[in-house]
Each structure stands twice: as structure tokens, then as C-alpha cells.
Amino acid sequence: MNFQAVKAIYFFEMARFFRTLLQSFVSPVISTSLYFVVFGTVIGSRIQEVEGISYGAFIVPGLIMLSVMTQATSNGSFGIYFPKFIGTIYELLSAPVSYFEILLGYVGAAATKALFIGLVILATAAVFVDLKIMHPVAMILFLVLTCISFALLGFILGIWARNFEQLQLVPLLVVTPLVFLGGSFYSVSMLPSIWQTITLFNPVVYLVSGFRWSFFGNADVPIFVSLLAISSFTVVCVIIVAWIFNTGWRIKQ
């Protein structure tokens, strides 16, 4: 195992994150604050409570998930797409580094960034609303698993993408809508019954629900189903990545 290489990739990627601190750190704080002002304060003042929780607090897990999923995906995809785009990938491919080590470096860094942003949003949220976390260990577990699995998804997209447009396509057109429609800002039980069924096909529902359970103790779907969902998603991503590495798809023509 070439730990030195994993470290090199990881810190090289993290350096990019800290170099663009404004973009990586300040923008999620500002957008989260805006969500709280608009959804929490303005709309929330007209909604009494959702499942016994104030609306402002209710949306916190969904807001964190929204940012964590989009950030993990875009960081994961950009990290590997950029070397591909500018050609520096030659260095990774000709170094004594296994695919697993490359993956560990890039996905590790992307997941760390997303986790960092998630925690920043949590801290920002705590300023606006009164928050209690009922199951902190489960909360961290869900958060970390989400960061890793979506960074893996991003990594796959980064390898798949042939241009910047494709790179943005999935985060914008798939991940964001799925998160918005995945019960981030509402409880599934608030939907008409037909939509309650349809929404169960949205994988994000399970993640948001499980994450919300770790905060408030109630969920749209049973907690073990949520755990199963996030674990299966991670496994699927790992299988795809393994296939990419074995075939050299879009890396080694």
C-alpha cells in the first residue's frame, strides 16, 4: 500500500479546497442562511409544526443533506475530471499507485470537504433554530456514509464526463431535484397518498428520512430501511468504480 501517494493526493485536493475557501466555505454558509430566512422564518411562521417539531428545525437535516450530496458529488467529480481535462492524469497513471489508492485519495478528499460543509451548515443552523440531536452516533454515521457514497458517485461522473457540461449535468439535473423531492423540506406524510407511494422510488427519501430520525427520532420510513438504502447505494458505487478500474473505461483508452 502506497500511503504516501494517498496522502499526496488527499492533501493536494484539500489544498485546492482551502485555496478556494470563499467558494467552498462561505457560499454554503450564505445559501443555508438564505434558506433559513426564506423557508424557516417567512414560510415557517405560517406552518405551525411538522410532526411536533418547529418547521425551522425540521428542515435542518434536509438542508444539510442537500448541500452534502451536491457538494460531495461535485467535488468528487471535479477532483478526477480536472486532471483528465488538463492532462495531468498521466502522472497518476504512470506512478506506482493502485486504483484503490487513487480512489482513496480523491474520494477521501471530496468526502472530507462535504463533511466539513455539512458540519458548517449544522453550526449555522444552530444559530437560527433550537437543535437537539437525539442519536448523535447515527447522525455522524449517516452523514459520513452520505459523504462517501456521493463522493463515489461524483468520482464515477468525473470519469464518465467528456466536458464540463456533462460534469454539471447529474448534480444539477438529477441530484438536486431528487433531494428537493426527497422530503428535505416536508414530511412524506404531508403528501397526497399517490405521491407518498411514488416518492418511495426516490432513493434520497431514505437518506433524508434516516438522517432526520437521528435528529428527532421520527422518520418517514423505518430506520433500518434507510441504513440499507445508503449502504446499498455505496456498494453499487463501489461496484461501478471497480468495473471502471478493471476495464480502464475512459481512463486508459
Place this chain on the structure above:
Amino acid sequence: MLLEVNELRKTYATGFEALKGISLKVNKGEILALLGPNGAGKTSLISTICGITNPSSGSVIIDGYDISKNFRDARKLVGLVPQDITLEPFEKVLNTINFSRGLFGRKKDDALTEKILTKLSLWDKRDSRIMELSGGMKRRVLIAKALIHEPRLLFLDEPTASVDVELRQSMWDVVADLKKDGVTIILTTHYIEEAEAIADRVGIINKGELLLIEGKASLMQKFGQKILKIELQKRLNQLPKDLSEKNVKLSDDGLSLTYIYDTKQKKTGITKLLSNLSNSGINLRDIQTDQSSLEEIFVNLVKEKAE
């Protein structure tokens, strides 16, 4: 033997056959120049040896390590300077170099970094961002990145493409220094004077095939046609009959003769020519010979194979 390439083939997904069964051996400490026109397969060969593309078939052994079975051991020995300038524009010189060393599993070595950067006249620029550097400096950063893990086999893919004369000379000096340290170097170029100036052996690639690989001197000898130019004391209006039948030409001003001969032949015909001249009573002022350059050899060879 440091590098052994056996029957290496590479066919791209598009069906393009970039390498058609290339075999070659390179000794330790040798400088091998691979010559060939654009699209000949030089870069494909290097990319496949270095692990950037997967070979379709064949094997590559570097210092006893197979590049697919023992990829870690094999790659640790190899440094690669790519043809295109591929660097992260926002990174600092020092960071990008330390990154390269890290990829090869090596801890930071400040003394070595300073030594290499100084040698490449980059030490002053260590804290500059890549985008602030000139083209020549960027190319030297690529070389520094390839040298920072102390490779035993260095690939230089078109090291002096679009580089000014001064920088080209300094590159050659770097190559000479590396050779002194026992580094084996394989460089590709389409500048023949480059191969002529620094290589020990020359390989010629065209359309995915290695047409030949030979010592530079023996290659020049083997394919070199020589031209004998004889200046005469007095103007000659016409060539004597026994001379005009041979490969001898009289210049328009009648003051010199040229004779083209092949050094590969057992008899060059020079002795006969000179005695004929003497028998005809022609006095000579001076004699000189010219050897064809690698460039001419190369053009002839590629043409020959095409026919």
C-alpha cells in the same frame, strides 16, 4: 538490460493500430533516440510502457519487473516527461513537485528538491504559480517532476518541441548530466540533429513499426552515402570517356567533379577513379568527402519502406 519490450501491440478502440508488434532492448545508462514522423507511434509506445494506456498484447520488462504483474516495482524506476505541457495552472512549483514525489511513495526531500530545481534554474521560481511561468520554464517543471523520485529510466517525449535554441542546449546538458549519473534515457524527437547530438543509439519508428534500431555511428555508416568532391587545377570541358560511364559528374563551371559512392559496398571505386584521373593527366587541387546526415538517412529509409 534495463528495458525489454517484446512484441508490443496497441490497437485503440477506434481500430487504429498504433503499435504493430514492437520489440526492443535498452541497456543501462544508454541514451536511445526514437525518431519518426508525427503519428508514427512514438508517444503510444512510451504511454504503453509507462502504464498510461493498456497494451493490446506483448510485454514490457523494466529491470526485471513486468509492467503489469509488478507494476509498482516497475513504475518506481520510471520517470516521464510528457510531450504536452500538462500542469495545474494554479499550483505552486514546489507543491506540484512534492506531489509528484509523494505519488511515487517517497517522503519530501528538501535537499534533493533544491538540487534538482537549481539544476533546472527553477529554484527562484519555487513559490511561483505555474501560470506565471514561461513555456520553457513549464517544460523544466515537467522535467523536475519526472526527476524528483530519482528514476533510473527517463522518458522524454519531444523534450525540445517548441523550445528555443538556448533552452534546447540546456536540455541537452541536463540529459548529459543524467547520463553521467547512470540514468537510462529514451527520448522521442523529430529533430534529427537532436538524436545526432545526444543519442547513443537511434531507433526509427514509422506507422507503428520499428524500422530499425542501431548505434548512431553504425547507422550513419550503414546508410550513409558519401559524396567525394574533387576540385581540379584546370577547367575541364568534357569528362574523359572512361569516367563518364561511372557515377561521376562534372560541374557546370568545369572546375570540379563529384562522385557518389556507397560505404556499404566492398569496393567504393575511389582508387580506380583516382588512378583514371591520373592516367588522363588531370591534376587535382583538393579532395573532400561529405556524409549524409541522419535526416537524409531517415527520409530515404521511410521512402524505401513505403515503396
